[in-house]
Amino acid sequence: MTWCDRCEREFDLGLLRDDGGCPACGQLLTDAPSGGSAPWHFWVVAAAAALYLGWRALQGIIWVVQQII
Numbered sequence: 003m004t005w006c007d008r009c010e011r012e013f014d015l016g017l018l019r020d021d022g023g024c025p026a027c028g029q030l031l032t033d034a035p036s037g038g039s040a041p042w043h044f045w046v047v048a049a050a051a052a053l054y055l056g057w058r059a060l061q062g063i064i065w066v067v068q069q070i071i
């Protein structure tokens with residue numbers, strides 16, 4: 003069994019897609035050991051995504067302020 007964080011449920015390894023993705027959402031699951039900590043490259047991607055989303059949110063706030071002024 004392997005755990006999908008996105009679906010918050012377990013899947014049998016035999017149910018995974020050919021590329022090792024979650025059968026429900028497609029997230030790759032074979033790299034992540036079940037019950038273990040996430041690999042370092044997961045955190046690099048997560049940090050980059052957080053920075054990007056934070057930057058986009060800041061841009062959105064600036065846009066709203068410019069419409070008000």
Ligand SMILES: [Zn+2]
Binds near residue numbers: 008010024025026029
């Ligand atoms: Zn999933």
